[in-house]
Amino acid sequence: GGLRSLQFKFSALIVTVMAPACAALALVATQHERRALAAEVRARGEALAASLAGAAEEPLLGVEQGSFDDELVLERLIQEAGAGEGVVGVRLLGRDGRIVSQLGGKDAAAPVEEGDGLVRASAPIQYSGVRVGEAQVDLDLRALVDPVVRSNTRQLAALAAIVLGLGVSAGMIFVAPLSGPLRRPPVGGERLRGGDPAGRGPPT
Numbered sequence: 001g002g003l004r005s006l007q008f009k010f011s012a013l014i015v016t017v018m019a020p021a022c023a024a025l026a027l028v029a030t031q032h033e034r035r036a037l038a039a040e041v042r043a044r045g046e047a048l049a050a051s052l053a054g055a056a057e058e059p060l061l062g063v064e065q066g067s068f069d070d071e072l073v074l075e076r077l078i079q080e081a082g083a084g085e086g087v088v089g090v091r092l093l094g095r096d097g098r099i100v101s102q103l104g105g106k107d108a109a110a111p112v113e114e115g116d117g118l119v120r121a122s123a124p125i126q127y128s129g130v131r132v133g134e135a136q137v138d139l140d141l142r143a144l145v146d147p148v149v150r151s152n153t154r155q156l157a158a159l160a161a162i163v164l165g166l167g168v169s170a171g172m173i174f175v176a177p178l179s180g181p182l183r184r185p186p187v188g189g190e191r192l193r194g195g196d197p198a199g200r201g202p203p204t
Contacts, residue, residue, distance in 0.1 A: 045121030
């Protein structure tokens with residue numbers, strides 16, 4: 001009974017100390033990972049926008065002059081950019097900032113403002129050094145980042161559980177030999193129980 005009580009108290013102490021530490025480390029690691037993934041998503045969006053801007057230079061000028069073939073070219077470029085994972089919006093703006101072509105065509109909803117769940121990357125469209133428009137690419141940050149963070153959080157939780165289990169087991173093993181002297185009565189007491197008067201201690 002005494003051994004089990006001591007082991008339980010020691011295990012509870014280990015859990016009390018280690019559990020908050022594991023939780024804090026997991027929180028810091030998750031936040032750091034989320035920031036790193038968000039930076040990667042933004043860099044990917046900027047690369048997509050820059051590529052689209054480079055390919056749309058001449059077709060955008062052709063659309064300004066009323067070329068229907070160049071309109072088809074712009075639509076194809078937008079469809080290709082929109083096929084990327086996590087891409088939820090692609091649009092090309094003219095000199096005046098108005099939308100010339102966008103993913104979903106004329107029936108597409110108006111673009112939403114950039115926020116926590118949306119990353120908008122843009123790149124200028126230039127022809128002979130003159131700005132003639134802008135390419136924009138919107139990416140769903142939650143769709144790209146949250147699944148990775150959730151998966152890694154589950155792995156960290158499993159690792160923390162293993163560490164806590166090992167800590168509790170090690171504590172119980174460590175306490176067992178220390179509790180031996182507490183369970184053994186003094187030698188004199190054993191002799192008295194056996195009827196040996198020599199087991200009495202010196203008078204005080």
